[in-house]
Amino acid sequence: MGNESSYKDKKVITIGIVRELTGLSERQIRYYEERKLIFPERTAGGSRKYSFADVELLVEIANKIEDGVQTHEIRKEMLKAQKKQNQEEIRRKMIQGQLNAQFGIRKGPASH
Amino acid sequence: MGNESSYKDKKVITIGIVRELTGLSERQIRYYEERKLIFPERTAGGSRKYSFADVELLVEIANKIEDGVQTHEIRKEMLKAQKKQNQEEIRRKMIQGQLNAQFGIRKGPASH
DNA sequence: AAACCATGTAAGAATTCCTAACAAGATTGT
């Protein structure tokens, strides 16, 4: 539940392909990671792996930087957006909790 | 129209990641290509690039092979399925053509 | 003016990927 198994978030793209997809240099891509704007996973050997979501985020970052926004600012924006998301998440879960309390605590479909 | 821009079909995954995702050996993955069951793209330097759809197809292929089906047979099945798909495609387009002929040939939304 | 930002570039090592070839057990075809 709440799953999507989506391809979008699976980290499977190496940095060279990301370079092709975004038009950014590998230097830029690694630098944005250094500034904590993006968080690739690693293979056993240490190579970076990105998701399609990462690719899209990188393009957004690059656009902002072109507009003169510093990585520092971009990071603040992202943290703020994240926090808002988390708040919504919490609110939804609390409401769900109330509903469960009112209408039943049964978890499984079977009640022998 | 008819588009999906889907991540699923974009060829962005290198063979090592495909190995991780499928559990197959690189030898197997390349062999199935040799037998014309799968068609990766290539980077400028010659490295293979697969899509998520390819990954899923590889798993299906591997399952059939485990069941004792030969690549030869698998290929025939795939061609047959392909042909059926194409037939459906053609039929749909013919029907669409009839509708257009009956109700109007206008292509663009504007008719000045 | 000093510090910081964003990016390029270079060097050298490690990882990943490539093709080609040989081997071998299992299966298929004659």
Added chain:
DNA sequence: ACAATCTTGTTAGGAATTCTTACATGGTTT
């Protein structure tokens, strides 16, 4: 039964890709 084919592993050597670290530089902030 015997030969041919199938599937996979393994090896070898080379090429492509990626890694980190360091230095350089023009632009921007402090």
